[in-house]
Amino acid sequence: MKRYVFITISRAKRGMIAALAVVCALAIVAAGGIVWQRRAVTADTGSADSDAGVRLPIIMYHSVVGEGSPRNDYQITASQLASDLDWLVERGYNTVLIADLIRYTRGESALPAKPVMLTFDDGQLNNLVYALPQMERRGMRGVFSVCGAFVERAERERDPSPLYAYMTWDDLRAAASTGVVEIQNHSYNLHGEKNARRGFTRRAGETRAAFQSSLIEDVSKMQQLLRLRAGVDAECFTYPYGFTYDGSWTLLRDLGFKAAMTCREKVNHLTRDPDALFHLNRFNRSGYASTEAFMKKLGIE
Numbered sequence: 154m155k156r157y158v159f160i161t162i163s164r165a166k167r168g169m170i171a172a173l174a175v176v177c178a179l180a181i182v183a184a185g186g187i188v189w190q191r192r193a194v195t196a197d198t199g200s201a202d203s204d205a206g207v208r209l210p211i212i213m214y215h216s217v218v219g220e221g222s223p224r225n226d227y228q229i230t231a232s233q234l235a236s237d238l239d240w241l242v243e244r245g246y247n248t249v250l251i252a253d254l255i256r257y258t259r260g261e262s263a264l265p266a267k268p269v270m271l272t273f274d275d276g277q278l279n280n281l282v283y284a285l286p287q288m289e290r291r292g293m294r295g296v297f298s299v300c301g302a303f304v305e306r307a308e309r310e311r312d313p314s315p316l317y318a319y320m321t322w323d324d325l326r327a328a329a330s331t332g333v334v335e336i337q338n339h340s341y342n343l344h345g346e347k348n349a350r351r352g353f354t355r356r357a358g359e360t361r362a363a364f365q366s367s368l369i370e371d372v373s374k375m376q377q378l379l380r381l382r383a384g385v386d387a388e389c390f391t392y393p394y395g396f397t398y399d400g401s402w403t404l405l406r407d408l409g410f411k412a413a414m415t416c417r418e419k420v421n422h423l424t425r426d427p428d429a430l431f432h433l434n435r436f437n438r439s440g441y442a443s444t445e446a447f448m449k450k451l452g453i454e
Contacts, residue, residue: 207268209254210420210421211272211434211435212237212435212436213274213435213438214280214284215227217229217231218279218283218315218316219316225439226439226440229438233440234287236444242291246267246268247269250270251412254430254433255388255427257423258424270295271294274298275298275303275339277317278313281327285334289333293333294334294335296335297335297336298337298339298389298391300339300346301375302349325379336387337414340352340393341374351393352394354396376409388410389412390405390412391413394416401413402432405431413430413432418437420451
């Protein structure tokens with residue numbers, strides 16, 4: 154609330170006292186106006202930026218299926234996704250991508266008010282069929298993290314079923330071209346294919362040097378394929394299974410990545426420190442939970 158000071162000078166003989174009072178009063182009003190104006194400008198920017206950092210919840214989706222299909226901890230229905238997205242829109246949340254976080258830490262731009270990130274892991278075809286159109290209709294954006302071995306299986310099988318098939322390289326290129334989704338690296342073959350290493354886990358008897366060399370080979374292969382086959386330069390690595398080791402983030406940084414996403418369920422508080430982007434936490438969206446119950450875990454009520 155503004156406070157105004159009114160001063161009336163009734164007699165000339167009070168000149169000196171009145172003059173001093175007027176000066177003081179005007180200074181108070183001016184100072185108050187300046188403070189008020191600065192606060193108003195800050196409020197009107199719509200920016201989430203603050204000295205304390207930015208609160209960023211990240212949702213981790215996997216499979217999104219049609220109605221009547223089974224739900225599980227890693228599979229939700231299209232109507233559940235629609236309910237989640239509407240919940241976020243109604244509460245004023247704005248979706249951001251990895252590229253937005255990178256620009257924020259570089260000081261190149263602010264993040265919007267009430268930012269949230271939607272991520273979809275593994276590269277399932279139903280993300281393209283159900284998730285992308287729902288985000289597009291609401292003016293929202295999301296991140297697809299894909300595994301190269303799954304993409305190449307889709308290239309061989311050419312299975313059109315959105316229930317269990319994966320996206321091809323052409324599908325990924327088409328998705329990226331919409332501007333709705335951002336494609337990121339989820340490894341080439343560290344996520345469940347036959348004889349694959351399970352994420353960033355070291356095998357029994359394996360030297361640290363051999364372990365790291367294997368990781369570099371896999372992750373670099375996927376980077377090259379994304380660039381050549383999908384036209385994408387991924388800047389974020391999404392850990393398969395969330396598995397990491399004590400040298401994970403420095404290895405990724407040395408490979409040119411700017412961020413990494415884990416599976417730890419915790420809300421992020423971002424500052425301008427670019428290294429903080431290598432430890433992004435996410436909440437897995439189980440198909441067994443209601444939208445209200447799930448969003449409560451994230452503090453989005």
